[in-house]
Amino acid sequence: MSVHDLRPGRDTDAEGFIALIGACWAEYPGCVLDIDGEVPELRALATYFRDQGGMLWAAERDGRVIGMVGTRPLKDDAAWEICRMYVDGAARGIGLAADLLRTAEDHACAAGAERLVLWTDTRFTRAHGFYEKQGYVRQGSIRILDDISNSLEFRYAKPARGLVVEALDAAAAASAERRLADLLVACVAEGASLEFLPPLSRDRAIAFWKQTSAAVAAGSRVLLVAWRDGVMAGSVTLDLATAQNQPHVAAIQKLLVDPGARRAGLGRALMRRAEQAARGHARRLLSLDTRAGSAAGALYRAEGWHELGRIPGFEVDAAREPCDTVFFWKSL
Numbered sequence: 001m002s003v004h005d006l007r008p009g010r011d012t013d014a015e016g017f018i019a020l021i022g023a024c025w026a027e028y029p030g031c032v033l034d035i036d037g038e039v040p041e042l043r044a045l046a047t048y049f050r051d052q053g054g055m056l057w058a059a060e061r062d063g064r065v066i067g068m069v070g071t072r073p074l075k076d077d078a079a080w081e082i083c084r085m086y087v088d089g090a091a092r093g094i095g096l097a098a099d100l101l102r103t104a105e106d107h108a109c110a111a112g113a114e115r116l117v118l119w120t121d122t123r124f125t126r127a128h129g130f131y132e133k134q135g136y137v138r139q140g141s142i143r144i145l146d147d148i149s150n151s152l153e154f155r156y157a158k159p160a161r162g163l164v165v166e167a168l169d170a171a172a173a174a175s176a177e178r179r180l181a182d183l184l185v186a187c188v189a190e191g192a193s194l195e196f197l198p199p200l201s202r203d204r205a206i207a208f209w210k211q212t213s214a215a216v217a218a219g220s221r222v223l224l225v226a227w228r229d230g231v232m233a234g235s236v237t238l239d240l241a242t243a244q245n246q247p248h249v250a251a252i253q254k255l256l257v258d259p260g261a262r263r264a265g266l267g268r269a270l271m272r273r274a275e276q277a278a279r280g281h282a283r284r285l286l287s288l289d290t291r292a293g294s295a296a297g298a299l300y301r302a303e304g305w306h307e308l309g310r311i312p313g314f315e316v317d318a319a320r321e322p323c324d325t326v327f328f329w330k331s332l
């Protein structure tokens with residue numbers, strides 16, 4: 001639910017929209033707003049969105065537009081674009097941007113969107129961090145606008161609803177590092193056995209995911225991510241860097257699901273997609289390990305993994321007490 005007062009955007013907001021966009025662009029060197037030459041639709045933006053089957057919103061404070069966002073269906077209707085997302089510099093850090101985005105996403109979902117996409121200038125680094133926090137990942141190549149600002153744009157996207165698992169390429173993996181770090185920190189904090197001990201710093205968690213992105217780029221690891229209703233809430237990796245005499249083997253690592261999203265099928269969906277990815281890489285034998293007594297063990301048994309045995313005291317828990325590690329394998 002939106003905590004800020006948003007209302008439909010109107011054509012008569014043109015002056016406010018132009019002032020807001022102009023101020024946001026002015027924060028980045030080289031970004032020049034040429035309304036009549038390049039974005040004449042800003043003079044009647046509500047009509048522009050309505051004519052495309054989309055919608056526009058504005059946030060106002062003391063009669064001044066301080067935020068805006070629009071959304072419109074793309075050609076196939078299954079994907080909707082989030083556009084014109086701007087928040088005044090003085091209205092940042094209060095959740096307004098998240099409210100605006102959620103309002104546009106909810107509208108697109110209600111209209112049947114299965115995928116949400118957006119384009120953002122490669123210079124707008126603060127915006128990238130915001131979209132990444134909201135579960136968007138980089139997708140595809142950079143778009144060159146050939147405009148007077150010499151704009152290059154990243155495409156970001158995410159599944160809009162339902163439970164969806166996707167493999168991330170190197171660019172997408174890099175854009176997911178911070179969100180995945182937050183998930184890893186949360187899982188380690190509640191005592192998960194993921195080769196780290198609490199308190200795990202965010203920097204250390206980000207460093208781990210950076211290594212993973214590099215391994216994805218090198219082709220030695222597969223990174224799968226799960227979204228539930230547009231929220232990135234889980235991950236698993238498949239390590240392909242096995243010994244020369246094990247070309248048919250792969251290891252499952254870092255299966256983790258947001259503590260707030262457990263028992264909703266994400267773990268199972270991630271494991272099944274990991275097995276599919278293993279088959280795709282001609283890996284017929286999988287291995288993994290987990291702490292004895294963990295919820296993960298129940299999941300692995302339910303998914304047909306064989307318990308090989310346990311090594312007593314192979315790891316320590318959050319209280320630094322030794323505990324057993326159980327090893328599993330599965331033939332595909």
Ligand SMILES: CC(C)(COP(=O)(O)OP(=O)(O)OC[C@H]1O[C@@H](n2cnc3c(N)ncnc32)[C@H](O)[C@@H]1OP(=O)(O)O)[C@@H](O)C(=O)NCCC(=O)NCCS
Pocket residue numbers: 187192193194254255256257258261262263264265266267268269288289290291294295296297298299300302
């Ligand atoms: C293990 C983990 C990934 C499971 O994720 P999840 O999304 O909750 O799992 P699912 O909802 O897909 O559960 C699938 C099945 O696994 C079993 N399972 C999962 N959690 C369980 C629990 N806490 N107790 C008993 N069985 C459980 C059940 O058979 C479940 O099926 P059901 O819900 O129909 O009964 C999650 O608990 C987690 O992230 N734990 C912390 C990280 C961790 O330990 N990772 C493993 C490292 S090896």
